[in-house]
Amino acid sequence: MGKKNLYALAALTGFIVVLPLVIGNPYYLGIFIFWGIYSLITIGLSLLIGYTGQISLGHAAFFGIGAYTSGILSTRFGLSPWIGMIAAIFLAAGLAFVIGAPALKLKGHYLAMATLAFGEIIYIVFNQWISLTGGPSGFGGIPAFSIGNFSLESDFSYYYFVWGIVLFVFLASINLIHSRVGRALRSIHGSEVAARCMGVNTSGYKLKIFVFSGALGGLAGSLYVHFVTFVSPGTFSVMFSIVLLTMVAVGGMTNIWGAITGTAILTILPEYLRAFQDYDILIYGAVLLGIMIFLPEGLVLGVFNIMRKKIILREVEEEKLKLKKSR
Amino acid sequence: MNPLLRIEDLRKEFGGIVALEGVSFTVIPNIIKAIIGPNGAGKTTIFNIISGIYSPSKGKIWFKEERIDKLSSHLIAMRGISRTFQNVQIFNNMTVLENVMIGCHPWTRSGFFSCVFKTKGNYKEEKKIYSRAMELLEFVGLADKRSLFPSSLTFQQQRLIEIARALATNPELILLDEPAAGLNARETIKIAELIYRIKEEGISILLVEHDMDLVMDISQEIIVLNSGRVIAEGNPREVQNNEKVIATYLGEKEFVKDKKP
């Protein structure tokens, strides 16, 4: 990991630690918790889409699998939420393996549609397997996590719990990117054929990162369900997969920092946009379209680049002026 | 001497169109061997079959006495065959240094776990990869460009990165697909020099090239391909005097020596 990343990570950690001390309102804390939970998924998506170049339009399904697994185990079977969480991660990862193995042989549009269909199928299963999932009405009464006798029920403690996990995953992902495996993943995005000819087992790596991102989705689902304490299929529709994709695209796909930033923007902004409630779908579409056309590098990097260009341009102009004057 | 690479009766068809037919040849260790032939003769197809991108319709390939025609690309690379591409296939999303570091993939082991947790083994290996990549960048003369992205480099420099990347796999055989295409005379000489230096490292080179000066100067053996069949094989002089070859190339300027501007 480079020094730049280290400083940025330290700054982020500091920000995360201090934030609840400044803003203690449970309403805001709740939003920041969702930010953290969604960030887990978008970090995984960023690795998959931005770094490895494989699209997924079905990640809401892994989120849902995690949520339902953890929720069902801890209510119907009375197991500890911790066991639910582990099961959620493994089931989501297992499903990612089963679907990823054939799907990742596909490219581009085919992969997009296959993952979209997969997401929709899982959504239908949530709705129709009533005896297990409670069907469209969902079910509630899901317990919160607790460590010994200390319950993580309060927004304050849960915030630190979730963000502890997020920062850990984030650090791990940054490590991953700047390593042998990370280079292999990026080489697949660059040119799959060339990567193979350099000894990179591309299908193996694609599957691994898909499973990893699926597992992160499962983890996020578990964290979600023990926070909201209620689950129903609506949360995991295809539209949510697209919202996740928008988060990644807005932040900038080719940079893992973009995942966290984009998620922050699209989690926090809608709370301010409540005045525009009716048109949020319109806004999502416009933002996504605008970003892809005008700032394909994402908002963060895009704005940064434009500023930089502007500064350089101004410097060039000044140089020219100086030259003129000296003449 | 045992051949390094042995190809026997290779055939490849694409949807009924025969691209290669009955191609057989060998590559011995530490040699520069060139494949020449007019456009569409099937030269690159041979490369793509050797490196496992295509599977042959018929025929067998041995590398160091091991059948490799059923293996997938990355396994072939791990056994010691590396290559470059005619239409440069460089990783534009990575720095020059990282591009070369990728080449170290076959002989390194760090997996997901050790990469995520930066284990000691991973740290050591990363150092090894770094120094090997730097060594190769110096070898091709691009060490000062290591932290740039390839898109900001010239075409020739991108070619050199590809060669460095291919060398990083520690190959015993390297396939160079038109390394001089699009280069001017001076750059071509440099490439020729580089190819020699690679050979001096004990690596065999199989070369596809249109620049006949280059081919005749540096290669020890030449195969001539036309319409998917081998029409001649031998040292440069033998090939140049082969009637079939002359017939094939009749009218092709490139073949006539010293006519280049």
Add this chain to the structure above:
Amino acid sequence: MVGVRKNRLRVVGIFIFVMAFILGQGVIFQGFAAKKPYKIGGIFAITGGASFLGEPEKNTARMIEEMVNARGGIYGHPLKLIIEDTAGDETKAVNAVKKLIYRDHVLAIIGPSRSGTTMAVIPIVEKKGVLLVSCAAAEAIVSPVKKWVFKTPQKDSDAVRRIYEYMNKKGISRIAIITGTTGFGDQGRKKLKELAPDYGITIVADETYSPKDTDMTAQLTRIKATDAQAVVNWSIVPAQSIVPKNMRQLKMNIPLFQSHGFGNIKYVELAGEAAEGIIFPAGRLLAVDTLPDTNPQKDVLSFYKEEYEKRFKESVSTFGGHAWDALWLVVNALEETGPRPEAMRENIEYTKEFVGTGGIFNFSPEDHSGLTKEAFEMLTVKGGKFVVLGED
């Protein structure tokens, strides 16, 4: 090149400006808050798939706010309604409730519209001790009784009971059910199956359709192949209007029963002629014109209907009525006890003979729903209008 860059810059500039404007607005609104208003929160599914619930609920709540403030507020305190959208989504509902409680410090909350979102926010209001009067139907909301949670819609099971009673009277004992795969349809399906044995009714076919389904002839053909004497179509989404159309197309002449989720005149329009003769239980709001003057609800119902239709130029639905009942319960409690949440809660808990749009409410510490099956009237469609079926 320069042109392109300029364009890009302009887009970014506009984006930043818009963001700044939005963020700024939030601050301004807070700064100009009126003197000492009583703040009540409303959370409805104004957008999304359940917007047909949330939209009239929001309209109704706004209407009451205006009415109360027009008559001088509550002892001089203006009523301030803060309405949030859940889009029918649990995550958004949780955020919205937290915002109302912790940022806006509301005295009570009405809504959410959907059962799922209500279940998701119950732990939050219970923990903080905030009065919640839900506009959602599921019985799980008030059973078991939760200290701070009430609801105004009639119970699903009562709707089923009314249908089954009617069937008993008509000698129908073998029925087919076809339900939508939404929370509402699913709850109805459970209750239909659960209560059937009590009334000696056998369910001979059990079909479902998704809210986006475009054709139910396949399901109905299956039903046609059975010896069902009637069909019960239980759903709350517009797709339910395709069932009568398809039944007509298949020449199925057995009676069609629907749920109180059919209580929206638009659904009758969608089904066209095929809607004629559909029998369903609903609050009396829909057929207020054909209600006898002696009915104790008649005044409230005609007043609400008239006001609503005058203001919003659209026909009234029972869903908005749930918000009417919920908000008036809260406003009445506020008037009687002042802005003390615990007292307001107790006030509602002991409310008796409150005449609402959904029926006559009698709450108690054991019953936070307050309605019985008498709240339902059996209605039918005649000439494209809802009319009371009457006892024939």
Add this chain to the structure above:
Amino acid sequence: MSFFSQLLQYVFTGVAVGAIYGMVALGFNIIYNATGIINLAQGEFVMLGGMVMISLTTGLKVPMILGFFISVGIVTLIGAVIERGAIHPLKNPSVMTLIIITVAASILLKGGAMFIWGKQTYTLPAFSSSTKPISFGEASLNPQTIWILGIMAASMIVLAIFFNFTMTGKAMRACAANKLAASLVGVNVKLMVLLSFALSAAIGAVAGIIITPVALMDYDRGTMLAIKGFATAVLGGLGSNIGAVIAGFIIGLMESLGAGFISSSYKDAIALLVLLFVLFIRPGGIMGTTGEEKFKK
């Protein structure tokens, strides 16, 4: 009801639904052939067709036939605007960008439709004045189904004539075969891309108009239709118009027979499972393109 008439009934249902899937798949094909893009906003064209028609005929009281052509015209224009606004400005877009762009366009159209028409569901009167179902023994056929099949056949014929006998149509086919070669012989490739979007929007709009009387219409219909239409296109072989129509009937029948004889619970999953199955069994794509040939491009 006898087994045979049940079966017949399911076939009627399947054919009507399948015709629609086939038409959505045709829309996918037209754009795919000219550009290699899968337009994920295809379902929205269908929705818009229905919605515009509703506004014209029930709102503005435009006569049916006139309304039909105006609606198709308006949606065609929208298709062209989408191409000019979202696809045209891109220089060398990656597949990923194109996927996200069309997804964005689909959300934008959906949001726009919600803005204009609200969230209500609408209907259209049936095309024929007599809505009486036609009886075949115990099974019965909705007259609108005949309209759907007829209009679909007419659209097919018009398309076939366009592609085979007009200069523009031939130029579009040339684009499909080889873009570079087409541009070398003077075909304006960019214009063909624009035309393909317009044409596929038109086909979508026709589909939307003819199903609304039986299936109703609301702003949120597009996505599911797009997914099922895509499944159809893939089953029929992406790019093949005859294949699309046949596959449409196959999927329609599978759905209605599945719902009829097995269970209605997982009806919507059938088309999706077919899609996954086909994609996974022939991973290189249905057209017989293998990984090798893709690399060659």
